[in-house]
Amino acid sequence: MDESGVSDRQEEDGAASHRAVRIQDVAKLADVSTATVSRALATPERVSPEARARVLEAIAKTGYVPNPAARSLRSQKTYMVLVVLPDLSNTFFSKILRGIEERLFEAGYGMIISDLDGSPEKEAHFAAFTAAGRVDGAILLNGHLFGQTREGEGMPAKIGIPLVALCEAIPSADIPQIEIDNRAAANRMTQHLASSGHRRIAYLSGPAGNVLEKERFLGYRDGLKAAGLPFDPALVLPGDYTIESGVKAGQDLVARSTRPTAVFCTSDEMAIGLMRTLLSAGLKVPEDISVAGFDDIEFAAVAEPALTTIHQPRRELGQMAAAVLIDLLQGRPSPKRIRLETELIIRDSVASPQNIEKAPAKSTRTRAIKPT
Amino acid sequence: MDESGVSDRQEEDGAASHRAVRIQDVAKLADVSTATVSRALATPERVSPEARARVLEAIAKTGYVPNPAARSLRSQKTYMVLVVLPDLSNTFFSKILRGIEERLFEAGYGMIISDLDGSPEKEAHFAAFTAAGRVDGAILLNGHLFGQTREGEGMPAKIGIPLVALCEAIPSADIPQIEIDNRAAANRMTQHLASSGHRRIAYLSGPAGNVLEKERFLGYRDGLKAAGLPFDPALVLPGDYTIESGVKAGQDLVARSTRPTAVFCTSDEMAIGLMRTLLSAGLKVPEDISVAGFDDIEFAAVAEPALTTIHQPRRELGQMAAAVLIDLLQGRPSPKRIRLETELIIRDSVASPQNIEKAPAKSTRTRAIKPT
DNA sequence: AGTTCTGATGTAATCGTTTACATGGTGGCA
DNA sequence: TGCCACCATGTAAACGATTACATCAGAACT
Numbered sequence: 001m002d003e004s005g006v007s008d009r010q011e012e013d014g015a016a017s018h019r020a021v022r023i024q025d026v027a028k029l030a031d032v033s034t035a036t037v038s039r040a041l042a043t044p045e046r047v048s049p050e051a052r053a054r055v056l057e058a059i060a061k062t063g064y065v066p067n068p069a070a071r072s073l074r075s076q077k078t079y080m081v082l083v084v085l086p087d088l089s090n091t092f093f094s095k096i097l098r099g100i101e102e103r104l105f106e107a108g109y110g111m112i113i114s115d116l117d118g119s120p121e122k123e124a125h126f127a128a129f130t131a132a133g134r135v136d137g138a139i140l141l142n143g144h145l146f147g148q149t150r151e152g153e154g155m156p157a158k159i160g161i162p163l164v165a166l167c168e169a170i171p172s173a174d175i176p177q178i179e180i181d182n183r184a185a186a187n188r189m190t191q192h193l194a195s196s197g198h199r200r201i202a203y204l205s206g207p208a209g210n211v212l213e214k215e216r217f218l219g220y221r222d223g224l225k226a227a228g229l230p231f232d233p234a235l236v237l238p239g240d241y242t243i244e245s246g247v248k249a250g251q252d253l254v255a256r257s258t259r260p261t262a263v264f265c266t267s268d269e270m271a272i273g274l275m276r277t278l279l280s281a282g283l284k285v286p287e288d289i290s291v292a293g294f295d296d297i298e299f300a301a302v303a304e305p306a307l308t309t310i311h312q313p314r315r316e317l318g319q320m321a322a323a324v325l326i327d328l329l330q331g332r333p334s335p336k337r338i339r340l341e342t343e344l345i346i347r348d349s350v351a352s353p354q355n356i357e358k359a360p361a362k363s364t365r366t367r368a369i370k371p372t
Numbered sequence: 373m374d375e376s377g378v379s380d381r382q383e384e385d386g387a388a389s390h391r392a393v394r395i396q397d398v399a400k401l402a403d404v405s406t407a408t409v410s411r412a413l414a415t416p417e418r419v420s421p422e423a424r425a426r427v428l429e430a431i432a433k434t435g436y437v438p439n440p441a442a443r444s445l446r447s448q449k450t451y452m453v454l455v456v457l458p459d460l461s462n463t464f465f466s467k468i469l470r471g472i473e474e475r476l477f478e479a480g481y482g483m484i485i486s487d488l489d490g491s492p493e494k495e496a497h498f499a500a501f502t503a504a505g506r507v508d509g510a511i512l513l514n515g516h517l518f519g520q521t522r523e524g525e526g527m528p529a530k531i532g533i534p535l536v537a538l539c540e541a542i543p544s545a546d547i548p549q550i551e552i553d554n555r556a557a558a559n560r561m562t563q564h565l566a567s568s569g570h571r572r573i574a575y576l577s578g579p580a581g582n583v584l585e586k587e588r589f590l591g592y593r594d595g596l597k598a599a600g601l602p603f604d605p606a607l608v609l610p611g612d613y614t615i616e617s618g619v620k621a622g623q624d625l626v627a628r629s630t631r632p633t634a635v636f637c638t639s640d641e642m643a644i645g646l647m648r649t650l651l652s653a654g655l656k657v658p659e660d661i662s663v664a665g666f667d668d669i670e671f672a673a674v675a676e677p678a679l680t681t682i683h684q685p686r687r688e689l690g691q692m693a694a695a696v697l698i699d700l701l702q703g704r705p706s707p708k709r710i711r712l713e714t715e716l717i718i719r720d721s722v723a724s725p726q727n728i729e730k731a732p733a734k735s736t737r738t739r740a741i742k743p744t
Numbered sequence: 745a746g747t748t749c750t751g752a753t754g755t756a757a758t759c760g761t762t763t764a765c766a767t768g769g770t771g772g773c774a
Numbered sequence: 775t776g777c778c779a780c781c782a783t784g785t786a787a788a789c790g791a792t793t794a795c796a797t798c799a800g801a802a803c804t
Contacts (some may be wrong), residue, residue, distance in 0.1 A: 020505065024758060033784045038762060048782060066503040069444035075790045078441070080484075088473075089466035096459055101487055112452075112482055115473055132437040133392065133703065134482065205430070231751035243674055276674040296462070302648040303614055304676035394790060405754045410792060420752060442790035445759045748802080754797075759790105766785075773778085 020063040025265050030058035035101060041066070044158070066086060078136050080110045084126055084219070085141040086220055088115040090241070091297050092314070093141065094265070096166070099318025102242055107326045109136075116142060130161055135161040137325050140170065145255060160327035166321040168211045176328070178338045180323045182215035183222065185310045190223025192337075193262045194309075197352040198290060202235040202260035204249050216266050235260055239270050246270030250277025253289075261289060261353040268293035268300045269309055275349065286351035306347035313340050343347045374542045393436045402430035410630035413438070416599070450508050452482045453697060456498055456655025457513040460487040462613070463669050464686070465513065468538070470513060471690025476641050479698045481508075488514060501531055509534040509697050512542065524653040534700035538693040540583045548700070550693045555594065557682045557714045558638070561664055564680075565634045569724040570662065572634035576621050586668070588638050607632050611642050616655060618642030622649025625661075633664035633725040640669045643679055647721065651676075657722035668717055678719035685712050 027034045032051055040047045040055040047055070056063070072363055073198075081104055085093050098111070104111050112135060114126050129135055142165060167178045167334045191311050193201050203220045204212030224231050237252060239245040246269060254277065263330055265271035271293035276287050291308035292298055300307040320338055326332035397407045404423055411418045412427040419427070430436070444450045451509055453476055457465050469485070484507060486498050501507055502645035512535060534547075541549045565573050575592045576663035578585030589608075596603050609624060611617040614702050618641060625631055626649065647657050657663050657677055665681035672679040692710055701707035 011774080021759085023762095024760080034761080035763075035785080036783060039783090042762080046782080051782080065500070067445070067760050068504055068506050068787090069441050071448065071762075072441035073439070073445050074762045076789080088470055089463075091461075091463050092468065093462035094463070098489070100488060101460075101485070110484055113469075113473070113485055113740075115470055117470070129482070130436070132440055134440050227743065243670055247674065258434065267634070272671065273674050276676060276678075279676055298615055299671050302645050303646060304651055306648075330793085347422070375783095391789090396790080406791080407793075408753060411753090414792080439790050442759090443792075444791080445761085446792045458749080541771080638773080719751080747802100749802075750800090752798090755795085755802100757790085758793085762788085764777090764785105764787080766803085768781105769783105771779090771782085 017037045021062045026058045030054040080135045082135040082138040084114045095314040096318040100314035100322045103319045103322030164325045180342045183219035186216040186223040187220025194227030196264040200260040202263040204237045204239045204265040207240040243266040243273040246273025250274040252283040264292045268295045268297045287341040290350040304362045305349045308347045311343040311345045398430045400649045402426040440568040453505045454507040454510040456486045468690040471687035473693045475691045475694030493649040536697045548689045552714045555591035558591025559594040566599030570634040572632040574635040576609045576611045576637040579612040613639040615641045615645040618645025622646040626653040636664045640665035640667045640672045662722040677721045680719045680722040683715040
């Protein structure tokens with residue numbers, strides 16, 4: 001293209017002018033070599049203060065920004081992180097993403113999002129990205145990525161880039177996991193319902209096979225046992241965390257002759273869908289039937305009635321996952337497993353069975369486990 | 373073909389093995405030059421069928437994936453698109469993102485999301501990305517990016533990469549816009565309320581200065597006028613599309629001595645927050661006061677009562693924006709402005725003032741404007 | 745038959761960094 | 775004083791693709 005001289009297109013003006021400022025331009029202006037400029041940025045301590053100052057000044061003057069493609073080509077690093085999640089339109093994830101992005105941004109990383117939408121074709125998307133080296137690492141918000149395609153066998157090891165599992169632990173994968181104690185939280189909620197006087201507590205589950213689901217279900221059983229209540233399979237309703245599945249469960253319940261007095265829904269979405277159906281059918285919440293959720297999404301507080309639920313520190317979860325991944329990427333030691341605290345949020349959707357009285361408490365911690 | 377030791381690190385198996393397969397490896401295996409391999413991928417018609425076949429076979433055999441950094445460095449293209457949005461945790465955006473991502477993926481582009489979160493620091497984020505050439509183009513979901521920092525003056529032109537404005541048109545910017553007809557939709561809703569018998573219709577606004585807000589407000593005025601109703605500034609409530617601002621507006625309303633009989637909220641979030649507050653205060657919706665929303669987010673259908681609102685084709689909006697941007701990126705002509713249809717969704721939150729009777733209709737189109 | 749054109753292919757320059765290696769100057773230590 | 779270690783810096787070789795230009799064979803035309 002322009003085969004003019006190497007350097008005769010200096011514009012002097014600071015603002016990002018026409019075409020990219022190259023490291024050479026900076027070097028020339030600061031009267032050092034390109035190597036020194038590069039070092040002044042990457043490893044400032046290996047450059048004399050004077051040179052560093054001149055370089056910095058030249059950079060400020062020219063508005064130089066390193067070309068990421070060139071940098072990436074040479075150093076084999078992309079400064080990009082892939083975030084894989086099962087469903088972007090699930091409100092639960094948005095604040096987590098915010099948390100992730102914050103930390104990544106601070107560390108100079110960009111974020112690429114891949115919304116699997118439950119399709120295998122999209123997993124190919126993920127594979128393509130990692131294989132092509134478009135990202136340095138990935139945060140996985142879905143627990144079954146590899147299990148599906150290659151049945152365990154330690155596939156993650158083959159990916160070749162650092163991975164972190166967020167929320168859903170990936171069984172059999174030896175990667176750091178950031179999560180809450182789902183089992184303890186579900187236990188806590190179940191006992192809360194029991195202590196309100198409920199004896200027939202239904203459980204609206206997540207998708208079968210889901211790791212979260214398994215944990216929460218165990219917690220439900222724990223809670224039942226702790227309260228001295230029998231487990232009744234008829235009280236386990238199938239769900240998949242979506243509003244629709246909550247609606248469906250509600251229809252099921254409405255049609256029954258004998259109903260549970262409380263329903264523990266393993267997502268707020270389902271709880272809201274469920275309440276909606278109950279209400280439409282003329283049942284009162286919590287007078288006729290209590291409903292509890294999980295996640296504490298924004299809408300939980302303004303549902304009608306306001307939803308009693310488990311609060312997850314979503315932003316913190318995201319931040320933590322990003323922090324751990326960054327540690328990994330930069331070769332620092334990182335914790336193998338982090339569990340963040342949840343909180344039992346008591347609102348208006350749970351009451352005693354015969355409408356005796358509402359619980360007054362406001363919010364209690366469940367349990368805190370620090371990084372191991 | 374011949375499996376003699378072409379290059380000494382051939383693994384034979386197709387699976388992505390240890391370290392990257394380079395174009396050279398493919399070239400050697402297919403017995404052509406690297407240029408031919410490159411051409412076979414980029415411009416197949418310029419390569420003989422035989423050579424192409426050999427190249428393709430070699431690619432399949434080696435599992436070759438072009439190194440994006442190298443490609444990007446040479447061709448000055450990143451195959452990445454930046455999506456800038458004001459608030460990721462706003463549920464309204466998630467499905468739009470899904471739509472965008474779908475189209476981008478199909479075309480081989482990746483998506484980077486930048487959540488401004490209303491902070492100028494984040495705008496720097498945006499600037500950095502574009503300036504550094506990390507993306508080929510951007511989709512803007514917020515209408516005020518440049519106006520804030522550089523007050524009009526055609527700043528977009530300086531960015532130097534193709535841009536598309538989605539939902540919020542960016543005034544004074546000469547870039548393609550994909551949106552709905554906010555004014556017509558607001559008009560439609562206002563008239564719907566009026567035709568239900570309401571005479572005092574309040575308007576819960578979006579953030580002041582917001583482009584969407586301006587349009588919708590005009591539509592509200594249009595509707596009022598069309599229905600022969602006077603405009604009363606006291607019935608305009610300040611809001612910012614969030615649940616909280618809906619709650620606040622509700623408190624305002626509850627405190628008043630004379631209240632409107634209907635409230636048109638310019639977002640579903642606000643409508644839900646508002647209804648919540650009214651209900652808590654003992655007011656009945658829609659018996660005592662009707663409430664309408666805008667957007668038709670997932671929760672609108674399961675709100676209590678189910679929310680009458682304006683449906684936006686969110687996924688399609690996203691797809692369209694991505695499609696237009698791709699056209700732009702690939703040098704194809706693209707429409708300057710696209711407006712998609714909205715739909716008036718009638719549910720249970722609107723009734724006639726004195727509780728006369730509910731409207732029976734189910735759903736009506738407002739208006740359709742095809743690409744210009 | 746000679747000339748020109750066309751289409752397929754190869755050669756090698758290029759994109760803008762990072763970084764291994766080389767160089768020269770300086771100070772510490774024997 | 776000589777030697778070594780070390781620091782700051784420069785030189786130039788990668789990184790892995792794309793693509794301008796050169797080459798060459800055959801077809802088509804005069």
